[in-house]
Amino acid sequence: MSTHTLRAKRRRSALRTVAFLSPWLIGFGVFFAYPLVSTVYFSLMKYDGFGTPVFRGLDNWAYVFNDYPLFWPALRNTLWLVLVMVTCRVVFGLGIGLLITKIKTGTGVFRTLFYLPYLAPPVAATLAFVFLLNPGTGPVNSVLDGLGLPTPGWFTDPAWSKPALTALALWGVGDLMVIFMAALLDVPKEQYEAAELDGTSAWQRFRYVTLPNISPIVMFAVVTGVIQTMQYYTQPLVAGKVASGIIGGSGQQFEPGYPDKSTLTLPQLVYNLGFQRFDYGSACVVALVLFALAMAFTALLMRRRGGLIQAGD
């Protein structure tokens, strides 16, 4: 084959690749690269949506870090959610996954029941939990009261609002259950049999056989859990709005992070600054903080490629 036809062939194959990728190439440019650059630009500008943006240097950054009263509470809440909610979800998801692999009668029914809450639309699930955990007349406090136990204020008490959100997150643990279940069934049976012959206890078998085998999946669950926490928006926002009893809907003002800023997360700040205060510049500063955090954890996930990316040809 002459070099001429070879080159033509190569050009054709490059064109073909571009053609197949074209929807995403356009999407990447218009909905990712351009707005990201634009976000950096606006983070240096004073702009309220009208007139022309005015250059302000790092003023927006200084405002967000030093004077914006919601930034540090939101960051502290995020840290709490990463430490407590993600940990609880991974431990509980692993527990439910273990349980479902041990259940021998009616496995299909149990699995479906455990999985269903994960599918409940977040707004609907949050409304349901605000009702269930209603401090005065909600079913949960009715039961707790009947048992003579204390009845917390849940979504209306700053000390209990994040535990209440954690309960909601545990209810929807079905995604982790499925992932852990698949991982647990992949652990080689021979290793359990060998350990059993050595006279090990059930805990020892879990500690020295199960855990080492599934540790990549545990890591995957932790890191994706952290990334999801960076995006945590609908549940805390709806819980705060509904519990505060203030009518939501067409852009009315409401107290962000009710009660007492305890349900604020970083994505809510972008909404608060951009769409309630019309301070687009400062909104972009928070957006970039969020971007940096999300990308740091995504990089962590991709460093261990085995768990996420299947080898191509």
Added chain:
Amino acid sequence: MTQVLDKPVQLGTPTVAERTARRKALLEWIAIHSLGIAAALFFTLPFVFVVLTSLMSDQQALTRDLVPDTWQWSNYTKVFDTPGFLTWWKNTLIYAGLGTVLTVVSSVPVAYALAKFRFRGRNVALMLVISMMMLPPQVVIIPMYLFWAKQLDLSGSLWPLIIPMAFGDAFSIFLLRQFLTTIPNEYLDAAKVDGCGELRTLLKVVLPMARPGIAAVALFQFFYAWNDYFGPQIYASENPGAWTLSYGLESFKGAHHTDWNLTMAATVLVMAPVIVVFFFAQKAFVEGVTLTGVKG
């Protein structure tokens, strides 16, 4: 199994060791299934309480009662009669339906190229897809909002949410790519020997084999649109005629301040379709969850 066969068959009374082993197995069965039932209660009781409350009178829904005195099925017709509720249904179906079709059509060729073509920069492209997938939508919302609202004057509608789906969705591309890499190359080579170009190979050979993956992506995308709150809040909040169910549901609670019975009935009506769809497509769904997580 081999252990059982190795032992001599005993027809008489079981030995003490055997009896304790059997008793231990029975106790374990009971313990595990008790735990299973406790967990099942945790996962199902919220649904049960919501449904029970949705059938109470508005007075009773404000009390500590758990079971309705009179079963008011009319609560559900009242919800449907609420102004706007049917419009929200229609908007949600348009957003979820059209969005799903556009996403699948635009994502399949991209995923196929990333899975099966050899080209420079393929790994970089894949990394970028994953980065887009992990990006919280709030990060780029300010320029995106200015773009749709100020430049194209499309705020107050769902088009700013539907149109981008014609340009590939990162999560769908990633999931489909994971699925398509599992298709053996022999099938593609055979098609090419038969004289098929890449497009014909994709349409005639790959698509039929990728049906489970496409089903999973379509389901996830449908659910995403159904559940989306942030998107409609940004672009549609100013125009109640463009609200979706997920967005409208919260304002429903606002408008029916103390009517927990009606709010819970509306909640049931937003949850129910998702659960019905799940029962029809359970396998595709669970497969999709596993595919994004553990295949490796």
